[in-house]
Amino acid sequence: MLKRxxxxxxxxxxxxxxxxxxxxxxxxxxxPDFLPVLGAAKKGLQWLYQTKNDVLILCATGTGGMxxxxxxxxxxxxxxxxxxxxxxxxxxxxxxNAYGLSLQEIKKDWGYTVRPEEIEQALRHDPSIKGVFVQAxxxxxxxxxxxxxxxxxxxxxxxxxLVVDAISALVAHDLKMDAWGIDVLIGGSQKGLMLxxxxxxxxxxxxxxxxxxxAKCPRFYFNFKKExxxxxxxxxxxxxxxxLIIGLNECLKLLQREGLENAFERHRRLANAxxxxxxxxNLELFSKESPSNAVTAIESPAGLDGQEIYKNLREKYGIxxxxxxxxxxxxxxxxxxxxxxxxxxxxxVVAGVEMVLKSMGHPVKLGSGVSVAEELLME
Amino acid sequence: MLKRxxxxxxxxxxxxxxxxxxxxxxxxxxxPDFLPVLGAAKKGLQWLYQTKNDVLILCATGTGGMxxxxxxxxxxxxxxxxxxxxxxxxxxxxxxNAYGLSLQEIKKDWGYTVRPEEIEQALRHDPSIKGVFVQAxxxxxxxxxxxxxxxxxxxxxxxxxLVVDAISALVAHDLKMDAWGIDVLIGGSQKGLMLxxxxxxxxxxxxxxxxxxxAKCPRFYFNFKKExxxxxxxxxxxxxxxxLIIGLNECLKLLQREGLENAFERHRRLANAxxxxxxxxNLELFSKESPSNAVTAIESPAGLDGQEIYKNLREKYGIxxxxxxxxxxxxxxxxxxxxxxxxxxxxxVVAGVEMVLKSMGHPVKLGSGVSVAEELLME
Numbered sequence: 015m016l017k018r019x020x021x022x023x024x025x026x027x028x029x030x031x032x033x034x035x036x037x038x039x040x041x042x043x044x045x046p047d048f049l050p051v052l053g054a055a056k057k058g059l060q061w062l063y064q065t066k067n068d069v070l071i072l073c074a075t076g077t078g079g080m081x082x083x084x085x086x087x088x089x090x091x092x093x094x095x096x097x098x099x100x101x102x103x104x105x106x107x108x109x110x111n112a113y114g115l116s117l118q119e120i121k122k123d124w125g126y127t128v129r130p131e132e133i134e135q136a137l138r139h140d141p142s143i144k145g146v147f148v149q150a151x152x153x154x155x156x157x158x159x160x161x162x163x164x165x166x167x168x169x170x171x172x173x174x175x176l177v178v179d180a181i182s183a184l185v186a187h188d189l190k191m192d193a194w195g196i197d198v199l200i201g202g203s204q205k206g207l208m209l210x211x212x213x214x215x216x217x218x219x220x221x222x223x224x225x226x227x228x229a230k231c232p233r234f235y236f237n238f239k240k241e242x243x244x245x246x247x248x249x250x251x252x253x254x255x256x257x258l259i260i261g262l263n264e265c266l267k268l269l270q271r272e273g274l275e276n277a278f279e280r281h282r283r284l285a286n287a288x289x290x291x292x293x294x295x296n297l298e299l300f301s302k303e304s305p306s307n308a309v310t311a312i313e314s315p316a317g318l319d320g321q322e323i324y325k326n327l328r329e330k331y332g333i334x335x336x337x338x339x340x341x342x343x344x345x346x347x348x349x350x351x352x353x354x355x356x357x358x359x360x361x362x363v364v365a366g367v368e369m370v371l372k373s374m375g376h377p378v379k380l381g382s383g384v385s386v387a388e389e390l391l392m393e
Numbered sequence: 394m395l396k397r398x399x400x401x402x403x404x405x406x407x408x409x410x411x412x413x414x415x416x417x418x419x420x421x422x423x424x425p426d427f428l429p430v431l432g433a434a435k436k437g438l439q440w441l442y443q444t445k446n447d448v449l450i451l452c453a454t455g456t457g458g459m460x461x462x463x464x465x466x467x468x469x470x471x472x473x474x475x476x477x478x479x480x481x482x483x484x485x486x487x488x489x490n491a492y493g494l495s496l497q498e499i500k501k502d503w504g505y506t507v508r509p510e511e512i513e514q515a516l517r518h519d520p521s522i523k524g525v526f527v528q529a530x531x532x533x534x535x536x537x538x539x540x541x542x543x544x545x546x547x548x549x550x551x552x553x554x555l556v557v558d559a560i561s562a563l564v565a566h567d568l569k570m571d572a573w574g575i576d577v578l579i580g581g582s583q584k585g586l587m588l589x590x591x592x593x594x595x596x597x598x599x600x601x602x603x604x605x606x607x608a609k610c611p612r613f614y615f616n617f618k619k620e621x622x623x624x625x626x627x628x629x630x631x632x633x634x635x636x637l638i639i640g641l642n643e644c645l646k647l648l649q650r651e652g653l654e655n656a657f658e659r660h661r662r663l664a665n666a667x668x669x670x671x672x673x674x675n676l677e678l679f680s681k682e683s684p685s686n687a688v689t690a691i692e693s694p695a696g697l698d699g700q701e702i703y704k705n706l707r708e709k710y711g712i713x714x715x716x717x718x719x720x721x722x723x724x725x726x727x728x729x730x731x732x733x734x735x736x737x738x739x740x741x742v743v744a745g746v747e748m749v750l751k752s753m754g755h756p757v758k759l760g761s762g763v764s765v766a767e768e769l770l771m772e
Contacts, residue, residue, distance in 0.1 A: 020419060027419060257590075
């Protein structure tokens with residue numbers, strides 16, 4: 015009997031409250047039973063997004079939310095500025111290309127973040143850029159782009175929308191949609207929100223809705239205007255993923271009981287303990303600046319394959335973390351501290367890393383990372 | 394305590410086997426734990442689809458499968474022939490329009506089906522039509538289009554694909570994808586497959602894959618070539634909806650234990666008993682020919698509002714059936730016998746209809762429909 019631990023950056027563990035609620039008999043999405051369920055989810059998401067705007071609920075992975083955020087606000091030929099600092103930045107590039115947007119990229123080495131001044135410079139140079147596309151937390155490299163500072167730049171350009179993929183950042187980082195002026199904010203169910211995969215969320219500012227009026231990319235499944243009309247009636251445009259939305263309300267209740275500031279602080283505390291413990295093992299973070307509070311990316315020590323560390327964690331100790339993606343494959347491994355995570359999840363995974371590295375012949379003093387984590391987590 | 398009964402044409406009740414399996418701790422979609430799960434689902438769907446072709450699994454409602462079946466095989470300006478005989482036929486029209494296809498429709502009065510000769514005539518008149526789009530079961534009117542006969546027409550036109558929305562027909566009707574020559578066959582999770590909403594399935598013939606090579610509609614979230622490459626590795630292109638796929642395997646196991654022919658026969662038997670019981674109450678079927686084995690659409694008796702019948706069933710007796718959609722709203726109500734349904738689901742709903750009609754002042758001899766259903770269900 016090998017007990018299993020899930021510390022991947024999505025899907026993340028789902029609390030029993032949600033698992034059991036989702037195991038209840040299915041109800042009909044157009045019936046009076048379901049309408050208040052969707053109404054509660056709608057309000058809860060506005061709370062989580064810190065917004066008075068609509069937050070759409072889509073039956074899709076987070077990527078569906080990203081696609082909808084391109085094809086609902088832009089037209090072929092529109093100029094787009096993509097911050098490409100990792101695997102998910104590259105996804106913005108691919109989506110914008112798929113819909114024929116005219117693209118320029120600010121490319122950053124993996125592990126680094128964009129400077130808001132770089133975005134300002136690009137927008138000043140060409141104020142006809144209609145959209146700036148960025149990740150909040152770039153899951154592939156474990157960095158957090160400074161969304162507050164980026165928003166304070168973009169909001170000065172009335173013809174430009176700021177579109178933020180917050181799929182792995184939501185709940186892990188404070189993202190004040192209205193106060194900062196984020197135009198489009200995308201989340202997913204299987205990350206900080208502690209649900210199985212299957213829902214995407216998109217918060218949309220009034221400024222973005224005006225862009226939707228003239229956007230000409232083809233759309234049908236992701237049709238935000240129709241979703242907005244449905245949402246006003248506590249419905250979704252197509253069949254609602256009823257079980258996931260029932261689970262969503264359970265998770266929102268847990269977060270509301272904790273409080274939003276406390277949830278952010280918990281993620282900050284867990285992330286910090288993880289990073290310091292990892293450094294105490296003489297390992298290097300892959301994120302060279304502004305590390306994400308959702309996931310820690312760690313360079314594999316010289317001579318060790320990151321995928322082997324991932325594999326040993328899983329096979330020897332039942333811990334499912336993550337390897338590297340794209341060009342980082344083999345060079346890193348990643349540990350999430352995201353969603354339904356607390357003190358002893360960090361202790362477990364740091365201990366697991368120590369034991370795996372030692373078993374792979376890497377010099378590690380057992381307990382040296384754990385003791386640092388304990389000390390920080392006692393604070 | 395009002396016990397609840399779900400007899401809507403999707404979502405349909407989910408067996409406990411699936412509900413409990415989906416309540417297990419979440420696993421990671423790229424981990425070795427999940428790959429055999431997806432492998433089993435892949436094989437099970439091929440069995441259900443009666444095909445050797447790939448059956449893609451998408452994180453979307455059935456409509457997402459319909460959209461992908463337009464934008465992966467066709468280009469703007471391509472000629473399309475839509476069979477529009479109800480609300481979901483109209484959906485084909487809207488999707489083809491959204492992607493700029495050049496459209497002609499065969500429109501049928503609601504409650505009627507297309508004649509295969511009409512399709513043959515249209516294709517002979519213009520063999521450059523690249524796609525014929527039809528429903529198997531048109532959920533809004535309760536009719537079944539003769540897919541076998543339609544396929545035998547379309548397969549003579551080498552430049553034309555037959556695209557079948559079988560979202561509500563799958564499991565309720567025998568659909569021999571390979572033997573009949575269906576090119577694209579779309580299913581959804583929350584109907585005959587007895588799962589919550591959230592998955593779409595698309596079976597794709599080799600002929601259709603050749604169309605995909607030159608198709609120019611923009612696509613990213615629904616990218617069937619990428620899904621096919623992922624499926625070969627027992628993965629999905631984006632994050633897999635792991636819980637739903639785990640549930641899918643449970644439901645496929647139940648169906649495999651029953652046997653495909655027995656499942657079709659069960660649906661035929663339940664549908665037939667429902668229709669005969671309804672006729673015994675002197676009610677008229679809305680489907681004037683070829684009634685669907687998934688759902689029975691019933692005209693509200695003169696002077697009664699179909700929505701009121703739906704409402705009374707729900708509020709007085711806890712039975713969630715369905716009202717009418719679009720132009721049929723108020724004129725009909727609908728009863729599904731789809732998925733996890735058996736003898737006493739039919740007895741329950743027929744009894745409920747008798748009691749509701751009587752309470753609404755309509756002349757009904759209580760038990761007169763039930764007795765007919767009993768007799769037919771004893772056979």
